Amino acid sequence: MADRERRMTPPFGGVFVASARVMTRDDMRRAIRRMAHEVIERNQGSEDILIVGLQTGGVKVAENLVKALEEIEGREIESGCLDVALHRDDIGLRPVVPEAATNLPDLIDGKIVVIADDVLFTGRTIRAALDAICHFGRPRSIQLAVMVDRGHRELPIRPDYVGKNLPTRIDELVDVTEEGVDLGVMRK
Amino acid sequence: MSLDVETPPGLSKHLLGIEGTTREQLELILELTDRFAEIGKRPIPKVPALRGRTVASVFFEDSTRTRLSFESAARRLSADTLTFSAGSSSLSKGESLRDTVEVISSYGADVLIVRHSMAGTPQRVSEWTNASVINAGDGCHEHPTQALLDCYTLKQQRGSLDGMSIGIVGDIRHSRVARSNVLAFSSLGAKVTLIAPQTLMPPSMGNWPVEVSNVLDDVISDLDACYLLRMQSERHSKGLIPSLREYAKDFGLNGRRCEMLSKDALILHPGPTNQGVEITAEVSTDPRSIILDQVTNGVSLRMAVLFMLLGQHETSKQDEVQE
Numbered sequence: 001m002a003d004r005e006r007r008m009t010p011p012f013g014g015v016f017v018a019s020a021r022v023m024t025r026d027d028m029r030r031a032i033r034r035m036a037h038e039v040i041e042r043n044q045g046s047e048d049i050l051i052v053g054l055q056t057g058g059v060k061v062a063e064n065l066v067k068a069l070e071e072i073e074g075r076e077i078e079s080g081c082l083d084v085a086l087h088r089d090d091i092g093l094r095p096v097v098p099e100a101a102t103n104l105p106d107l108i109d110g111k112i113v114v115i116a117d118d119v120l121f122t123g124r125t126i127r128a129a130l131d132a133i134c135h136f137g138r139p140r141s142i143q144l145a146v147m148v149d150r151g152h153r154e155l156p157i158r159p160d161y162v163g164k165n166l167p168t169r170i171d172e173l174v175d176v177t178e179e180g181v182d183l184g185v186m187r188k
Numbered sequence: 189m190s191l192d193v194e195t196p197p198g199l200s201k202h203l204l205g206i207e208g209t210t211r212e213q214l215e216l217i218l219e220l221t222d223r224f225a226e227i228g229k230r231p232i233p234k235v236p237a238l239r240g241r242t243v244a245s246v247f248f249e250d251s252t253r254t255r256l257s258f259e260s261a262a263r264r265l266s267a268d269t270l271t272f273s274a275g276s277s278s279l280s281k282g283e284s285l286r287d288t289v290e291v292i293s294s295y296g297a298d299v300l301i302v303r304h305s306m307a308g309t310p311q312r313v314s315e316w317t318n319a320s321v322i323n324a325g326d327g328c329h330e331h332p333t334q335a336l337l338d339c340y341t342l343k344q345q346r347g348s349l350d351g352m353s354i355g356i357v358g359d360i361r362h363s364r365v366a367r368s369n370v371l372a373f374s375s376l377g378a379k380v381t382l383i384a385p386q387t388l389m390p391p392s393m394g395n396w397p398v399e400v401s402n403v404l405d406d407v408i409s410d411l412d413a414c415y416l417l418r419m420q421s422e423r424h425s426k427g428l429i430p431s432l433r434e435y436a437k438d439f440g441l442n443g444r445r446c447e448m449l450s451k452d453a454l455i456l457h458p459g460p461t462n463q464g465v466e467i468t469a470e471v472s473t474d475p476r477s478i479i480l481d482q483v484t485n486g487v488s489l490r491m492a493v494l495f496m497l498l499g500q501h502e503t504s505k506q507d508e509v510q511e
Contacts, residue, residue, distance in 0.1 A: 083223070086235035086265075086495075102226055135232045 014186040016175055023164055023181035028147065031163035032061075035145050036068035038161050043112055046073045048140065050111040054129055055083040055100035057118035057176060061147050065116055078111070080104040084128035108137040114161075118176040120146040123157035148181055150174050202314050202321045203493060205330035206371040214375055217492050218340050224491035227264060238267035241498055244297035246289070246313075247324070248274040248304040253459055253486060254324050254333070258301050261490035270297060285309070286316055293317040298498060302326070307364075320497045328362050328423065334458050335368035337489040339376055341482045342413060345454055350377035353410055357383045357439060358417035358466050361390050362424070365458045366417055370396055381407055384439065387428040404439050405448070413454040416441055416466045432465050442468045446476075454478050 023031070040046055046069055053062025059081050069077045083100040115129050126144060133142060145161035150168040168174065168183065175182045206214075227233055243262040245255050255271075262269050272292055279288065292300065299320045302310040307329035314321040325331040342349055354373050360366045360382050367390075373380050374397045381399045382389065389400065401407045408414065419432065429435045436442075441455065449455075455477040461467050472479060 086227070086237040101223060131236070135230060135234070137231060 014188050016173060016182075016184055017187045018175065018182035018184035020183045021180050022166055022174075022183050023148075025178070025180050028163065028180060029064075031147065032064045033068050035161040035163060036065055036072055039065075039069065039114060039143075039145070040072060042143075042160070046075065046077060048111050049077055050105065050108060050113050050139075051077060051079040052104065052113055052115050052129075052133070053079070053081045054115060054117045054125060055081055055085075055102075058116045060178070061118050061145070061176075062116035065114070065145060078105055082115075082129060082132055084125060084132050087128035087132045089124060089128070102132075104136055108133070108139050111139045113139040113142045114145055115142065116145045118147050119174045120144070120149045120157075120159055120162075121152055121174075123153045123155035126157050127155050147176050148174050201497070202310075202323075203332055203497060204310050204314065204321065204323045206332050206335050206368045206375070207330065209332075209375075211375045214336070214339065214372060217336055217489070217496065218343055220492040220496065221336075221340050221485070221489045224261075224264075224495070225485070225488040227491070228488055234264050234266060236266045237495060238262070238265040238498055241265075241267040241298045242270060242296050243267045243299045243301065243494065244270040244272065244292050244295070244319075245301045245324070246272045246292060246303070247301075248279075248285075248309075249325065251303055251324070253483060254303065254331075255301075257483075257486035258322075258324065258333075258490050258494075261487050261494055264487070265491055265494060267298075267494070270295060285313075289313050289316050293319055299494060322493065322497070325364050327364065328367070329364050330368045331364040331458075332368050332372075333486075333490055333493055334365050335372040336493070337482060337485050338369055338415070338456060338458070339372050340489050341456065341478055341485050342378075342454065343376075344481070344485070345478060346412075348377070349373060352378040352412045353381065354378050354413045354415060355381045355383050355404075355407060355411040356415045356417065357404060357441070359388050359420050360384050360417065361388045361428075362420040363417045369415065370398055374398070381411070383407060385429060385435070404445065408445055408448050409450060411449065411453055413456060414441065414449060416455070416457045416461075418458065418460065419462055419465050432462075436465050440464075440466055440468065441471050443470050446471050446474055449476070451476075456482060459483065 043049060051062045051066050053059035062079055066077045066079045081103050083102045113133060115126065117125065130142060133139065143160040146159045147163040148166050149159055149162045150166050152170055166174065171185060173184055173186055175184065227235055245258055247255055259269050270292065297319050299322060300313060300317060301322045301324045302313050303324040304326050307327035309326050310321050310323040323330055323332055339349060346352065356366050356369060370380050381401060383401045383404050386402055453476055455471065455474060457467060457479050461472065463469050471477065
């Protein structure tokens, strides 16, 4: 989770204290590689695939996924990023992060859009992302890849590709960085 | 629970003028505007951010750009719009300003966009309503969203206003745009020169950080941007200038002066233009003119302002609940 986003997401303030490292850098690299293979298997190739990273934590996941897909397939994979702040149902509860930009290809009609994010929690971000993507066009299908699924869904949304299923308490926090994935809590 | 320190410096509940805003706040709005500009380029240029909110434009004075761009900004954010115009209202039956404002607020407006010929009206209105108030021009006082969109347009062209030399030419005395722009430009680091006949200078410029000149030809070649103001004949008392023709000869931007202007200078005008007075037709179409960019940017900038005022407001309510 980007530092800035963490500061701006309730509960405000406090410091993240990690209690356990649940994935190392290597675990993450292997998980990305496996998810890339699953994407290709499920879609019988990489034709029309568009990887969309959600600002801000999903952008890095998307980048790595694109890299892995390109290595396996030996061709360029289309990608983009999406900021869903203006499509959320909790506007006003989260301040706006000005540097998070949206940048999608002009034409997404007929594409297989794979949304990439770091942590899947309530599912509300993904709902907002589905809403936003449909404003850009009509993809053939939309799929979801996440590094960590920590449970506690509040909407009927499920991921298609998961790096790691991680059962958590609702008050815990999952922090995904380049170094790895940590489970911990916010301390005042 | 407090949000200070770490959170971005939002606006307060109202936007009544550039006076009282910090450089940080101005920069945040300009940054946000970039994001809202991107929405305008989408196939469906609409986001649900302000669903269920109501934006009322309350105009006691005529307007094309400000009003249309505010309304289109509100619609792009999925807010509902109410429109009040003095001409077709119960004002003609003698209803007071205060009653009018209270009626509009009681239809559930969350933001009132107010334009009035008397300076200070938006300030008064903000005391009578729970809604946020945006000043869309009050007499000869301020027009903050115009100044912000001018800053955005300059920043878009040059990356930053820091160190820029900007000349504001024309009817400074009657111009709310000039007042807001002097404050905004200098707050963002530009050097401002006011250029006008002495009769069109404000009676007191207090401690404005500006230089003053009465001869356009003396300073025009040093300007990085030339901001022309509309001659506000409707606000003039008699005898400020000998004639519009003579004003045009000394202060209008014509083909000859355009050649004296540096080749990377920019030409701006808040509109509507009096062609042949402050600007000639050939200059409006000069490649250095960014007058149309100003109009386009008006919508994105006003989306950013609406979003900031409503978002911010909601956050503070949430704080109270948590405390």
